[in-house]
Amino acid sequence: MASLGYSHRRLVNLLGPERVARGEMERLIHSHDFAAVPKPAYLNFKLVPDFVVLPRTAEEVSRIVQFAIEADTPVVPRGGGTGFYGGGVASRGGILIDFRQMRRVSKPDAGTRTISAEAGATWKQVADAAKNDGWYLPYVPNFAPSSTVGGWINGGGVGVGSYKYGSARENLLSADLVMPDGSQMRTGSDKLDLGTQFANLGPLVHGSEGTLALMTRATLRVYPKPEEIRPLAYSFPTLREAREVVNRLLDSEVVPNHVAILDEHHVLFLQALDGRGPGKRAILSLALDGPKDENAEDEKLLDAMVAAAKGTKSPPAEAKDWWEARFYQYPVRRLANGLVIGEALVPTYALGELADGVRRITKKLKLNTAMHVSLVDRGTSLVRPYFLADENDIMFPMRLSFLLRFADLALDLKGHPLGAGLYLAFNVPKMHGFNARKMRYLKRALDARQGLNPGKTVEMWARLDLPILGPAKMPPELVRFGLKALGLARKLLPPDTYTRGKTEGT
């Protein structure tokens, strides 16, 4: 492995001094994502990269990868840092590529109904570019103002708008990639959706968390601008009643752009934070997009469904507030100086069981939890429970057992956790069984050096190498055992009280 001084000089030669960061502060900032990171993680993984580099072109990314091969150092891609499980942080140091200076967005092409954006452009930027030209990009992540094109596509691509328009995957025509050997490749056509023809490989990149290739640009679908976007909101005593309306909605032919439920605990946390919201009530937030006449008919039907479930319709201004809050869902992290989010896709029919399960886990681990649900398709919901936690608390790691228990609960209900990243890669063997091994083989076949975002997604590496055997691999069962043990220890501690005294009912 090349010395850090030599590597720094070479990187500066490639990009110039202003786009290569070696200072401690820049490196520390890039050592975590949205997730709260327990301090012991810094012992187990080398989360702080050796360098942070900011390329502006795919050619530069290619040269960085070629240099990393020469220097035998890992390369880690990073977008907006809005992931939950460490997909965009280093596990063994190396060169961290921050894509946020690759943020050019083309004008939408009216003929092909597409828009091209570089990997570091945020989704809001792309949606705005489409909107400015009279087009509509309706599928965006919940962190659209800061989540980047490359980051979300690599992370699974499910979020706002998925119910009607599908995930980012269904709307990705092609992606430009830099492969582990530094070569460049395009996964499909930027004018036509090749589907499964001409060896279209776009879907293979989707969800691979930057471990197979680095995405530098994506060509995406845009749609004609709808006549109207109509936000609606309804409140219910609990998530259970809101779920009844969702079940009726699924049986109907109403297809909103977005359907989300914020459970009563989340709304209560919001009240605890700054007094906003109706208190301990669940909120069903929807947005209808389409012709006005159809929206009006659909709204009437939804009103009737909600009335039958004893819900209350919120005034239009409030509905608009809830709709706009879809991109800013976690202000409540200020209650505890942090929060940890679980994420899973589960069959919608099992939402009740899942909510009960989450409450059971909450009770056992004595946490302050709440849950967001959004519909992905007729049968599937994206569920995001979270718990408040102070990441500086020495006992913080004990709460992480929640993530293990939640993932197991989702799998028991025939769903699956979403995302593996660095911290949750231990779920992959349980999710995919025999195929998990094949995934490791595929990673090794395409990235023989194991230099591209290594030790993640399909396997878990600790920071050290073992003599002869190479990277120290963390057996999934051992990680599971450790998290279970932490959960047992957590039971001995007093319950969390982040909202005590700030509101009633906690």
Place this chain on the structure above:
Amino acid sequence: MALLRDMRFLRDVTALPAMGDVLRDQVIRGVFLREERGLPRDVVRVLSNAPRVTVKVDTEAEIRKILRMIGGEEGTQAFGPLAPGMPISAEDTHHFRRALEIQWETRLGVTVRPGVWTTYPHIVPLQGGVQLDLSNLATVEIDGVTFTAQAQCGAPWKAAWERVKSKGMLLPVYPVVPLDYQVGDAVYGDARFLSWRGDLDDAVNAARAMSAEGIQVTHGFTRVPNYGTAYDFRYLATAFGADLAVVTALSLRLRSRPAVIKNVAYSFADAAALGVAVEKVLGSGRELLWLNLYDDRAWSLIHKEPAGPFILEVGFGGREPIAAVRTKALDTAAAGNTARLEVPSHLDSPAAQFSKTAAGVGKMLFVGELLLTSRHLPKVVEAVRATASARGVRSGFFAAATVQGQVSLFPFFEAPKEPARIHDLSRALWDLQKGFGGEVLLVSRLAHFWSTDKEFEKRLKILQTADDVLDQPNVVDPAASLEKAKIFFAPQ
């Protein structure tokens, strides 16, 4: 003799991209037409080979048995029992490894025969080995709670459609060309299933498969989509299943069936008027179930009611009030039509009639699919007609458009299904698409051969790597090698 001068010149000429293409085209033509006189003997041998046996499997367990047998588990027994620590001399080791190598290279393979080919079968047949017929794997299980259906690959699409309908739901995809396909024909053959919101791949949650090692695996999750769970083997299985594993069933996402379904056909005098109407419908923001396009020839194959010469057929649903506003809006978007007809969709015709219609459609000669952006529809339709009339054959087309503004168009010709004719018409369509700057693309086996796109070549290499990983025993549709026969007789 100036041999070097001649050689150098010839090498340079053949290295010219244009000449390279000519040579490549000649080889592709020769292979496709099996021109025995013009091809080397080894090539003819490969093209003349065929699977030794076709097995109609009744259970997935039978597929496992066949894969394990062909995968060489029994073959290794031929070398005798190998106990741990058994001494093997260096010479024995060499022979043992060589024998394994030969077995590896000459191993037989397994392929799956699709129910119906839209165009033409594989150009290079499986070299010996076993061909599987999955038509007895034909169950369709519906889960109304999770809005999913588990359809085995041998299930006729029409049966799946009817079964889902009987449960009050809607299968999200339908065949663009109304042939009597099996569900698995999209994996093993060239069937194109589409819906207003996307293609088959967008509607698949999971693919149940028998891996090359004979292990039953589920790629993806039967009840929820496979997003964000590391590498998407579900996609690989659906898209390239024929090369990587034996896919036995697909888990499909369903949608609820609207209370009222209307199917309205608008006739237009020319392709230009049809194109304008398609653009208007696409821009209307109305949610449809399908948007199909025909010319009068295609229409007459599936409907008795006269229409034409160009027809736009929209299927949509909703409650009464929604259906009413949609009808009005679509009537406005289709202004300029010469006739309006409300007819039941051919998809909903009785099974016997559907089969009969499919048989009629099956007599037509299809050579591939043209993918295009909707704005080029009129030009492409006219160009296809001109191509056909220049060759003295009648043509027609089935097409469907998606909400994304992409059209999938299958031209057909009233001509005998002769390889030379197929090649000629395919080549004409291939040449036709070149003038549209990448917004029109011919999709067919020959088109894949003709493509000189460097990016496609790179992707093929990645796909080959995936094949090596997922099909390690190399039994599922193994490559046909020209070297095969030589290995046995090569001097050791």
